[in-house]
Amino acid sequence: QVQLVDSGGGVVQTGGSLRLSCAASGFTFSSCGMHWVRQAPGKGLEWVAFIRYDGGNNYYADSVKGRFTISRDNSKNTLYLQMNTLRADDTAVYYCAKEGGVAAHIFDFWGQGTLVTVSS
Amino acid sequence: DIQMTQSPSSVSASVGDRVTITCRASQGISSWLAWYQQKPGKAPKLLIYTASSLQSGVPSRFSGSGSGTDFTLTISSLQPEDFATYYCQQANSFPFTFGGGTKVEIK
Numbered sequence: 001q002v003q004l005v006d007s008g009g010g011v012v013q014t015g016g017s018l019r020l021s022c023a024a025s026g027f028t029f030s031s032c033g034m035h036w037v038r039q040a041p042g043k044g045l046e047w048v049a050f051i052r053y054d055g056g057n058n059y060y061a062d063s064v065k066g067r068f069t070i071s072r073d074n075s076k077n078t079l080y081l082q083m084n085t086l087r088a089d090d091t092a093v094y095y096c097a098k099e100g101g102v103a104a105h106i107f108d109f110w111g112q113g114t115l116v117t118v119s120s
Numbered sequence: 121d122i123q124m125t126q127s128p129s130s131v132s133a134s135v136g137d138r139v140t141i142t143c144r145a146s147q148g149i150s151s152w153l154a155w156y157q158q159k160p161g162k163a164p165k166l167l168i169y170t171a172s173s174l175q176s177g178v179p180s181r182f183s184g185s186g187s188g189t190d191f192t193l194t195i196s197s198l199q200p201e202d203f204a205t206y207y208c209q210q211a212n213s214f215p216f217t218f219g220g221g222t223k224v225e226i227k
Contacts, residue, residue, distance in 0.1 A: 035216075037164075044207065044218055044219075044220050044221045045156075045158075045164065045207055045209075045218040045221075046218070047209075047215055047216040047217065047218070050214070050216075059214045059215070060215075061215050062121075062215070095163055095164075100154075100166070100169060102169060102173070103152075103154075103169045103170050103173070103211065104211065105152070105211035105212075105216055106154040106166060106169045106209070106211050107154075107156075107164070107166060107209075108166050108169075108175065109166075110163035110164055110165075111163065112163055113163055
């Protein structure tokens with residue numbers, strides 16, 4: 001069965017960096033696009049970034065462009081999100097999500113989420 | 121960016137009720153719309169994709185309709201496990217955007 005396990009969250013100071021990971025299993029990771037989606041405490045969902053199955057054609061939300069980098073290691077079935085120059089409004093639960101198998105750009109499986117807290 | 125507007129933001133309903141949630145896109149998105157259910161402390165779960173297709177394993181009391189700019193999620197007979205927050209999401213173009221959510225509460 002599909003499993004996505006998010007990790008790497010924690011408390012970091014404003015301006016700091018953090019790298020999130022998402023370990024995938026139960027499907028052919030190297031054939032699937034992947035996303036990061038975040039949710040600030042008590043708020044709605046915000047799409048963050050997408051990476052194509054082969055690592056090409058990355059896309060970002062304007063709110064993170066130039067600060068966050070999505071990447072993947074298909075040999076390790078792992079997705080990453082490098083987050084630099086973190087700000088207070090980056091505080092959120094970050095979920096990795098698998099691109100839908102039946103339709104593009106939907107999220108058919110999600111990780112459990114990892115909490116990032118940016119404090120001053 | 122395409123803005124997604126959901127209404128209502130919350131609804132109180134009883135078990136067995138029919139519940140309808142609407143989602144409006146700021147520009148036409150054809151049928152590139154998905155619906156998700158999220159329970160407190162949990163990741164969202166895909167319910168509906170391409171506006172009206174039921175995700176595998178999702179009960180048939182959930183249905184979706186619409187195209188262009190106006191969409192609807194209907195729960196035909198609300199069950200206790202359906203009390204949650206529901207989000208629509210446009211899958212038409214980057215950046216993908218979500219509606220603000222509709223919380224379905226127990227009356």
